[in-house]
Amino acid sequence: MAARDYGQYGGTARALELVGERWALLIVRDLLVGPRRYGELSAGLPRIPTNVLATRLKELQAAGVIRRAPRSRVIIYELTEYGRELEPIVLALGAWGFRALGEPRDDQVITPESMTIDLRSAFQSSAAALLPPTSYSAHVGSADLVLRVDGPALAVDAGSGPADIRFEADAGIRRLITGDVSADAALRAGIVRVIEGDRSLIHRFAETFRIAA
The missing domain is CATH 1.10.10.10 (Winged helix-like DNA-binding domain superfamily/Winged helix DNA-binding domain)
Known part of the structure; x- marks a missing residue:
């Protein structure tokens, strides 16, 4: 107890x-x-x-x-x-807290586990169901993740691997996920930097992972 x-x-x-x-x-x-x-x-x-x-x-x-x-x-x-x-409770709490995130402090880190749960909290299964299957290799902060979206299903694995698009970002990716900036604006500002693959897939990422601000 x-x-x-x-x-x-x-x-x-x-x-x-x-x-x-x-x-x-x-x-x-x-x-x-x-x-x-x-x-x-x-x-x-x-x-x-x-x-x-x-x-x-x-x-x-x-x-x-x-x-x-x-x-x-x-x-x-x-x-x-x-x-x-507790999973739906933790995901809902994560989405609620994500909306209150500001700029990270110097002593704050992004772990693979925290980013995985944030992305699972942001995952829009109904929107993903209408889009083609897509895989993303993402380097966010110090976290390397491979996201595989197939219809309404999401799988997130730590590490790197083959994907339709490979990109990197820092904590500023929260602005894309909350809709504070568009996919085009995030690309122009360097919030998201495409390393390999079709840049237009960042638009699909923004449709698939969204927590309204």
Whole structure:
């Protein structure tokens, strides 16, 4: 059980007791991307103290949100079925918070996990269903991702790989995703820089990934 006790009998209070402690939902966010070893979780959350990470993992295990599992002679952490039920909540919270993003501070980083969830939060499946299948190789901040869109389905993998278009961007890509700038304006301003492929596919990217400001 988490240390915080609100002294209230209700679903919202209980949910916050389970996942409302600092760093808890970010751990869940990263595990929504995929199972992680302890060191991978620590690397993906570079400012979390090791004692806090260990405590949060124990609390989330006790709550039935995550579990430890042996895999290839190492221990990994993964979400339980109960924990996976947090996915739509985390995506909705991410979309809500994305609209309030300003310019990043010098000490803020973009991780592959954070960018994956932001893009999943922004994914417009109904718009994507009307567009041809497209793959994007994106380098955003320090994150390398391959996005594969096939109808209403989205797959995001860390790393680089073959794609219809390869581009790079920094945190300014949020302005394209929120519609603050058009695809043409983002290209002209260098917010998005196409390395390889058809530049017009950035228009398709902007239709497919959108969080209204």
